Amino acid sequence: MAKFSRAMRMNSPRDFSRVFRSGKRTVGGGLTVLTVENSVGYPRLGLAVAKKHLKLACHRNRLKRIIRDSFRQNQSDFANIDIVVLSRAEVKQRDSEQIRTALERHWLTVVTQWQKS
């Protein structure tokens, strides 16, 4: 049962700045993924979609939904890590299909970087 509860979202600015300071980074497909180990006992997801990259609120919402859903379906592979997904300027040109496949590639690298203990 792959769920996505409130607790699995990163809300506080402290968590975000910790990931930005010491996270590992992978780039590609219009997205940047940062990961770092956490101590809460489950993986967490944080999103940062810039208004500069996607001007319309509708498109920003859509990108965030796609990322959340992809995280939900793949969460069983992750170790206890905090993941932050950032948008890049070129997401404008990608459709939802391309973003999903890009995310799959990112998850693969993340999983090999952080082996489940």
Next chain:
RNA sequence: UGAGAUGGCCAAGGCAGUCGCGCCUAUGUUUUUACAUAAGUGAGGAAAGUCCGGGCUCCAAAGGGUAGGGUGCCAGGUAACUCCUGGGAGGCGAAAGCCUACGGCUAGUGCAACAGAAAGUAUACCGCCUGACAUUGUUAGGUAAGGGUGAAAGGGUGCGGUAAGAGCGCACCGCGCAACUGGUAACAGUUGUGGCAAGGUAAACCCCACUUGGAGCAAGACCAAAUAGAGGAACAGUUUGCUUCGGCAGACAAAUGCGACCCGUAUUGUUCCUGGGUAGGUUGCUUGAGGCAAGUAGUGAUGCUUGUCCCAGAUGAAUGAUUGUCCACGACAGAACCCGGCUUAUCGGCCAUCUCAAUUU
């Protein structure tokens, strides 16, 4: 059948399955927070731009006046409006129909570069005509038909008239004024009269009429807890009474608030600097100028009556993914306090009414 006009409705394409999210109800577990299961429900016509109007909240009642702002044919609708409806006037179209910041420069002031004689109580460069001098020009007058300048030149056309001309006179048109008729009114029509005297610009100042306090849910309210209610500096007026001489009370003044200013009114220490600490949660938050249906008044916007329904409420912010299938292959685009409008973006589909053309009967 084709071309067009107007108004209204629908629009994460429809149906079925699987996984997932917010809210809410029920049940169960748990000290609470929560968790699990099931049912219900879950973005828009523009949610957008923030261009207007209102509700709501705070600014002490939001009071009076001034300034400033807004609106501008007339009447009605509305909680209100820069909105809507009906009517008038002007313009566009063959028609249905559409468009219009559409009060007042005969209240005042200002502006109009360059050009031009002159840009507004008119004037005269070239002309035209008359007189004088003189010999094809000079000068004194008359005139504004023609030319020229300009975006714009002080009514238009025709006839009469004249030295040449001119509303100088007449007819028609246009304009102003008056009376009458129709209309609630804007306005329209008829008659009479004036005789050109009122040129443009008010999205120029302004005048007139109506209207308008300011800020915004990050407004505001409540709860709990923590910390603080500290230190330093400067200024604390005038006068009266009492006094145990420390002060106390009253009046005036002053300061501050009432978010443009004044009136009015309320309050009484005020201002500056330094240091310390901080944690948020709840509420406002969706039952409303609400939707739907029927009846009824009205040309209509809309009002009234009855019945019925509850239809997002998040807070780093909920609607997505995937499979099958069908078609005309799917636009613009995401609520954040709530409504009424306007404007802008937009693939298409459906319905109703009307106009024109062709054909057939």
Next chain:
RNA sequence: CGGGGCAUGGCGCAGUCUGGUAGCGCACUUGCCUGGGGGGCAAGGGGUCGAAGGUUCGAAUCCUUCUGUUCCGA
């Protein structure tokens, strides 16, 4: 989400209230002064005034609607 400001040569700004000529500094080009550079002097080029409509004879300026950019409010 709410409330403001700004947009003018390559860059930074005037001009907008009060409508008719778009100007200033730096930069650029050419010439001169100098043996050369720097510096100075003189001359010159370069602007759909963010976009589209409207008002006006005439719009950078007035009005309306859009577009970008920037600031403020816990």
